[in-house]
Amino acid sequence: MKPQRKSEPEIDFNAYPDAAGRFGDYGGVYVAETLIAPLAELSATYLKLRDDPAFQAELAHDLKHYVGRPSPIYHAERLSREVGGARILLKREDLNHTGAHKINNTVGQAMVAKHMGKTRIIAETGAGQHGVASATVAARLGLECVVYMGETDIARQAINVFRMKLLGATVVPVSSGSKTLKDALNEALRDWVTNVRDTFYIIGTVAGPHPYPMMVRDFNAVVGREARAQMLDEYGRLPDVLTACVGGGSNAIGLFHAFLNDRDVRIVGAEAAGEGLATGHHAASLAAGRPGVLHGNRTYVLCDDDGQITETHSISAGLDYPGVGPEHAFLKDAGRAEYVGVTDVEAMHAFHLLARSEGILAALESAHAVAQAIKLARELPRDALVLCNLSGRGDKDVHTIAQREGIAL
Amino acid sequence: MNRIDQRFSQLKAAARTGLIPFVTAGDPDPATMVPLLHALVTAGADLIELGMPFSDPMADGPVIQRANERALARKIGLTQVLDMVRAFRNEDARTPVVLMGYLNPIEIRGVEHFIDEAAAAGVDGILLVDCPLDDATLCAQMQARDLHLIRLLAPTSTTTRAHDLAARAAGFLYFVSITGVTGAARADAAAIASQVLSLRRHAQLPVAVGFGVKDAAGALAIADFADAVVIGSALVERLQGGGDAADVCARARDFLAPIRAALDARKAA
Numbered sequence: 201m202k203p204q205r206k207s208e209p210e211i212d213f214n215a216y217p218d219a220a221g222r223f224g225d226y227g228g229v230y231v232a233e234t235l236i237a238p239l240a241e242l243s244a245t246y247l248k249l250r251d252d253p254a255f256q257a258e259l260a261h262d263l264k265h266y267v268g269r270p271s272p273i274y275h276a277e278r279l280s281r282e283v284g285g286a287r288i289l290l291k292r293e294d295l296n297h298t299g300a301h302k303i304n305n306t307v308g309q310a311m312v313a314k315h316m317g318k319t320r321i322i323a324e325t326g327a328g329q330h331g332v333a334s335a336t337v338a339a340r341l342g343l344e345c346v347v348y349m350g351e352t353d354i355a356r357q358a359i360n361v362f363r364m365k366l367l368g369a370t371v372v373p374v375s376s377g378s379k380t381l382k383d384a385l386n387e388a389l390r391d392w393v394t395n396v397r398d399t400f401y402i403i404g405t406v407a408g409p410h411p412y413p414m415m416v417r418d419f420n421a422v423v424g425r426e427a428r429a430q431m432l433d434e435y436g437r438l439p440d441v442l443t444a445c446v447g448g449g450s451n452a453i454g455l456f457h458a459f460l461n462d463r464d465v466r467i468v469g470a471e472a473a474g475e476g477l478a479t480g481h482h483a484a485s486l487a488a489g490r491p492g493v494l495h496g497n498r499t500y501v502l503c504d505d506d507g508q509i510t511e512t513h514s515i516s517a518g519l520d521y522p523g524v525g526p527e528h529a530f531l532k533d534a535g536r537a538e539y540v541g542v543t544d545v546e547a548m549h550a551f552h553l554l555a556r557s558e559g560i561l562a563a564l565e566s567a568h569a570v571a572q573a574i575k576l577a578r579e580l581p582r583d584a585l586v587l588c589n590l591s592g593r594g595d596k597d598v599h600t601i602a603q604r605e606g607i608a609l
Numbered sequence: 610m611n612r613i614d615q616r617f618s619q620l621k622a623a624a625r626t627g628l629i630p631f632v633t634a635g636d637p638d639p640a641t642m643v644p645l646l647h648a649l650v651t652a653g654a655d656l657i658e659l660g661m662p663f664s665d666p667m668a669d670g671p672v673i674q675r676a677n678e679r680a681l682a683r684k685i686g687l688t689q690v691l692d693m694v695r696a697f698r699n700e701d702a703r704t705p706v707v708l709m710g711y712l713n714p715i716e717i718r719g720v721e722h723f724i725d726e727a728a729a730a731g732v733d734g735i736l737l738v739d740c741p742l743d744d745a746t747l748c749a750q751m752q753a754r755d756l757h758l759i760r761l762l763a764p765t766s767t768t769t770r771a772h773d774l775a776a777r778a779a780g781f782l783y784f785v786s787i788t789g790v791t792g793a794a795r796a797d798a799a800a801i802a803s804q805v806l807s808l809r810r811h812a813q814l815p816v817a818v819g820f821g822v823k824d825a826a827g828a829l830a831i832a833d834f835a836d837a838v839v840i841g842s843a844l845v846e847r848l849q850g851g852g853d854a855a856d857v858c859a860r861a862r863d864f865l866a867p868i869r870a871a872l873d874a875r876k877a878a
Binding site: 228229230231232233235236237238253377382383386389390393394395396397442472490491492494495496501503505506507508509510 | 662663664665666667668669670671674678681686687688711712713714715716717718738739740741760761762763764765766767770774785788789790793794
């Protein structure tokens with residue numbers, strides 16, 4: 201960690217976003233006029249609920265009894281030994297109900313939807329984890345649920361599509377554009393513009409217009425708050441490095457946020473470098489993109505010189521997104537977090553290594569974080585602590601992996 | 610004086626309802642684009658709204674999404690859009706042209722640079738779907754080049770918001786007739802009439818109504834309370850499939866001329 205120069209005023213990272221939903225130059229509200237008033241109403245409602253002890257108590261109750269929180273921190277001893285460096289610790293979000301961190305956010309947003317009297321839930325999904333988590337909370341509250349999913353993602357995440365249907369949701373295939381997460385988001389926004397009066401849009405990541413990047417972060421920040429307390433309790437100190445995969449960036453900001461003002465904790469986000477950053481076939485918006493405007497906020501985007509959003513590639517559907525949450529853009533520019541690329545090959549290698557050394561099948565998204573944790577552990581001394589967010593479990597990915605490795609199931 | 614202001618004062622003096630067709634630049638075919646724009650004028654367009662293709666048109670319905678995809682497949686970017694306007698201006702110095710699109714392509718090109726280029730090419734106004742009200746820099750730069758930033762209003766806009774928008778708007782206000790995307794449901798004229806009338810009284814700017822206007826009957830219903838009618842998806846749908854310039858222009862005229870005639874046959878609002 202570079203020493204902080206005394207002359208520079210320290211940023212209080214808890215002070216963001218500002219009232220206009222801005223994280224420095226990023227974030228904001230870049231949407232069609234139809235959504236301006238509904239977003240303002242959502243902001244006002246959410247801010248009121250955030251300070252309401254009864255709401256927070258209900259949320260805490262659900263996180264404990266329905267989601268299964270707190271999730272443990274697990275010391276991956278055999279993995280660490282095999283890597284030969286720092287100790288790798290895993291925050292086990294894969295053990296949550298529905299198998300990923302996504303449920304932290306959907307439980308919270310569904311409670312907001314209920315308070316606003318909305319009868320219909322819509323969501324976009326890439327890997328399907330957010331779709332499943334949305335269908336889950338909608339089923340529990342007896343709300344209609346429609347999930348938009350790109351045709352490409354439907355093909356590679358068939359298990360999650362079926363799970364959503366079992367939970368009573370309607371899955372709408374999206375055939376426009378690249379047929380992946382960004383197009384699903386476009387289509388969900390179009391639905392919301394049309395049905396805004398009775399519909400609540402549960403965005404699954406820390407992107408979209410304000411207040412979504414703030415609200416989704418707040419609901420996922422339980423991960424970092426828990427982890428920080430667990431570290432102090434179980435290890436007597438904070439970790440040296442945090443790492444998490446970054447697509448839209450919700451699990452990453454969830455882990456990072458409670459540590460942002462702990463300047464000695466290094467923070468590294470792992471983006472999907474796909475076939476390699478140099479090939480252009482990747483989804484690393486922060487590592488290889490530029491500031492622009494997409495899906496309602498100003499952030500780093502992958503686009504060509506004409507400003508057209510480019511198609512992305514990642515083995516992992518959940519990271520296959522050409523934008524990123526505006527708070528990550530802010531953390532990058534502020535130098536508080538580093539964002540690096542992890543290739544498909546590196547993620548696959550980490551997936552297998554974790555499976556064989558620890559008996560854990562990680563989601564392909566999370567395998568990017570594990571790969572980064574391995575890289576970091578190699579560079580650090582044995583007594584260093586690397587805390588990696590294992591954001592989801594890999595059951596949904598077994599078909600993709602088998603196919604990639606030429607195995608017929 | 611900006612061509613948009615001139616045109617609306619002419620319309621007012623003549624007690625006519627304005628007709629604003631929308632086409633996506635480069636669709637159905639870049640080669641027939643300039644003749645198509647002239648054909649729209651011949652068929653009775655008072656102002657032309659020209660779509661700047663974008664990969665992620667989140668406020669547009671399927672018809673205009675596909676038009677964007679077709680235009681992008683033919684490599685139509687902002688450079689080509691401005692070339693089309695310049696070519697149109699060579700023969701038409703009077704019909705106002707408003708560019709419609711999304712912020713990212715303009716951001717990447719450089720906002721200030723693009724405004725200069727657009728003004729030089731003969732553009733009169735720019736309508737950005739995802740441009741927030743508080744972008745003061747953009748407003749100031751456009752004002753300096755006598756370009757109008759056209760503001761959208763929606764049925765969900767609060768009165769305070771509508772007044773804020775009206776106070777900063779120039780040229781005309783664009784009232785989105787439905788909660789929805791372009792070309793979706795048929796506009797329900799009765800549902801929005803009072804909102805539009807109160808807006809016209811307050812804003813002292815002309816109000817155009819669009820989204821969900823598909824034919825002469827729909828346009829007539831809107832003309833009862835609006836200064837102008839925008840027709841987009843229904844026209845774009847009629848043009849898809851392309852053809853040679855004569856064919857594309859004939860289809861545009863066949864579609865637009867009856868609407869023009871119907872509007873002219875009634876007493877303007």
